Amino acid sequence: MARNPSDTKERLLDAFDTLLDEHGISGATLDAVAAKAGVSKGGLLYHYGSKAELIKGSLERLSSLVDEDVESMKSAGDRLHLYYLETSAEVGTPLDRSLIAASCLAQEHEDAKTALRKTREAWFNVLNDHLGDADLAMTIQLIGDGMYFNQNFGLSQDEALAHVKNVLARLGL
Amino acid sequence: MARNPSDTKERLLDAFDTLLDEHGISGATLDAVAAKAGVSKGGLLYHYGSKAELIKGSLERLSSLVDEDVESMKSAGDRLHLYYLETSAEVGTPLDRSLIAASCLAQEHEDAKTALRKTREAWFNVLNDHLGDADLAMTIQLIGDGMYFNQNFGLSQDEALAHVKNVLARLGL
């Protein structure tokens, strides 16, 4: 999950994102985050001086994970749009966790909404460049958004993905 | 918004849902809900004895709004799937507000997750009956989910809907 799990700051972000995913905003208290990361609350606050800084740290890590994901997408060649949907249906990757954490935070934090808008923009640009068709790019992105939305309340998207692939085949994709 | 705005219980649910939509769970405190509905906290707690009961009331109202919506969909005839997507892109209707409130609550409350799963199930059944094609029904539902997801962080879905309609036209819809 973390790039370097021995780094306390990374472990704190991991704990924060995981608690957001599993228990929502009010489950991700400073006490709970510190305990999950194996430090005291004082230890946490040495690294992130306030909850706002912890949120900022989580959103910044999302941004760098998205940058990496965009590079991975570009490496997928012809299957780029399929790679996008397959990873949208995935659960438990660092990116997935980070993205769900951000969509929890977006409920109450404008910064998280902005981060999600930027993420969507980055993915749309890659899809649109690849497909050369804004209608298809937007439609595929919405399907991916839908799969994230459903994961948020515990629905596996494996079956959904199979249905979608059948429809894409009819569109020559 | 309310069926009967002079009914205090309805006004309390309206206030609760609106605060959830606009400020998330931690913005929807009993104090804030009571103030927005124009009563005191004690007044609120006379009608809903705890926050859990308020949540239950909101989810039950969602369920009845979905029942009504399913009937409206069936009245849309050939345009049923288009009606579904158009209403998914709508903002500010009682159903829309109630649904976004539930997706906020779903972060931390299993009951809300269950309510959303049932809502999706009801809509899927109508779409699938109408289209006679589970691949298309699931794909269209995911697109609708995606539009709800995006509304949650303040993205207008009017343009997105236009793109989607172009793709549906290619599929003979």
Add this chain to the structure above:
DNA sequence: GTCTATATTGCGATAGAC
């Protein structure tokens, strides 16, 4: 860099007057 102890605030809920 990590800890404990504590100040402070705000929330959910109760009690009882009107």
Add this chain to the structure above:
DNA sequence: GTCTATCGCAATATAGAC
């Protein structure tokens, strides 16, 4: 049916020892 006053608790954040 609605109000005010208040209790108890949990959460953020600070202070200072180690």
